[in-house]
Amino acid sequence: MDKVKKALRFLFSMQFALVILGLFVLVCIGGSVIPQGEIQAVYESAYPGWSGLILATGLDDVFHSWWFILLTLLLCGNLLGCNLLHIRPILNKMKQKTRPLPAGEDGLVFSGDPETLLKEMGFGKWEQIDRGRYAIRNKIGFWGAWLTHLGIFIIILGFALGQMFTVNYTVYGVPGEEKPIGDTGLQLSIDDFSIELRPDDTVEQYTASLTLKNPATGASWSGQASVNHPWDANGLRFYQNSTGWAADMAVYKGEELIQTDTLCAGEYRAVEGRPELLVMLRAFYPDYTQDETGMPTSASGSIVDPGYLYMLYYNGELLGMNVLRADEKITVSDYTILFSNPRSYTLIQIKRDPFTWLAGVGGAVLLGALFIAFYLRTEEIWLMEEEGHWRVYGRSRKGSLLFREKLAEKIKEGTK
């Protein structure tokens, strides 16, 4: 039993906390220096001979490895345990009306008016004690470190729950499209997407007008998401994440239009009825030109002279690639393919994290608590009656030096 107690006491001790914090520092340095989430080949070229070990120990994904989680659990246990052990002593200190004189101090001689001194030092109330007076202020300061640790615990809890329960989806498309959101059964309609430009052609803001629909209930919500201003609807959060070019592709067989599709740059489609024939819109240049090396590029961000870089695959083999200009088309056997109507698509990131608020509460508690710990320090003063004067003792555990200097100054001023 004694051994268990001893072990627990160590697990909840500040010594152990220091060990954990030190380990966190090492782990974080590792996680920031070793590239995270890469494939083995990357590690093999960066650290020849070590890639196996890196993958086996989880150094490729430090912040999700089992030992990182274990370390976090130990920190949480330590924080909670330490806080539990401290509740009683802090409550006791709060309840005490008066506290014993600090030992081993000489005190300062004062022969002025005690009331004035107390007031000048910021003490509104005082208690009569045996042959003297005692006053205390900022009792809340006793809770500073305790609340700090609570705040940290809440943040970790919110973050961990978030990691477990967050779901992320992405939907991209051009205005007028409506797409399903993952497995939620919900539909997202992109009503509009606008890019606001400044006079110098740089982007001021990207804004997507969205409608979220629940086909099962017929409910719908409309709103806007722009960069830095996500939109909240039905427990989901919508972020305007990024954008790119899209265009319409039309496929003719002979004279007959057999297929129309919208392709975002980077996407490909099979020709209707010919799964072995793939068309990819590799890139789009709104203001087509060539750079010094002859590579296609765009002179500006506005649609002036469109150029569509396409790639054509037949049975997985590259059949051809080129840049199509305004009225040009691709012909392959009796098919004709052309692109038109270039426009921006938007990529919307959708997130449901039911615990972000908890981490936020933790952050607020932490900030308030640190302020209490550092700036609302508990201060105590004792005025003991001696013959013809008072002997004054002051204590402020963390601000002692300043407090004593101020006390000495006031005593000098007030002593007649």
Next chain:
Amino acid sequence: MNFLLVEKIFFYAAFGLYAAAMILFFVFFALKSQKAGKYANLLMTAAFVSHTLALVVRGIGAGRLPLTNQYEFASSFAWGICLCYLVFQWRFHFRAMGAFATPVILVIIAYAALQNKQVRELMPALRSGWLALHVSTAIISYGSFGVSCAVSAMFLLREKMSGSEFWQKNVPEGKKLDFISYRAVSLGFLFLTMVLVTGAIWAEQAWGSYWSWDPKETWALITWFIYAIYLHLRISRGWKGKSAAIFAVIGFACVVFTYIGVNTLLPGIHSYA
């Protein structure tokens, strides 16, 4: 009005004044001339005023807080250290600290001078009140840690100079230096926590994730851990004085690495900042 030109004049004036202040602070120490110390402090205040004007003019010209690219942040970083120096020197009145603060300021402002000073429009993700708060709190935080580093360096040197009457007279006793360093770390720690919190809120709104272990975030957290260890060691082991001073210097090295090293040596979303 040509804002860039006016800003440049104020910026280089501040640069020159800081350099002059540093030289006078050294004279103050080397020749033990009180007069030099007094003038050094005046020059430092003048440099601060000029530096503030440079930042204000840039802010007006750009129509936003000048806190976004490498140049603006480096300049503000140096400004923050000077501000914290002036506040702490006013609060604890001792000038000698300037001899240790000016070299730090000078190195950072020289780094700023090497950066591209053009005003560029911000991409939408960077136009956020939270981001402005994030960077403003970082300036105060880094400034306080800079002061704690300077004071700790004095502490470490003071031990070697115990025989010098000048040091005895002009540099507070070790206990007080230790205390000032502790208070500076406390202020810096509170603000660093704000940096982390406001940064998380901004990241949540702009990128949809409040914490993503990007190297810059991770290094800010490492710095936070290091100073947390410092605060605990003071309590549990009574690690005051020398060991605390060494720790404060290491902490500041971490701050500087977070700020400059991470951008240049490690990849991440903060790289454009």
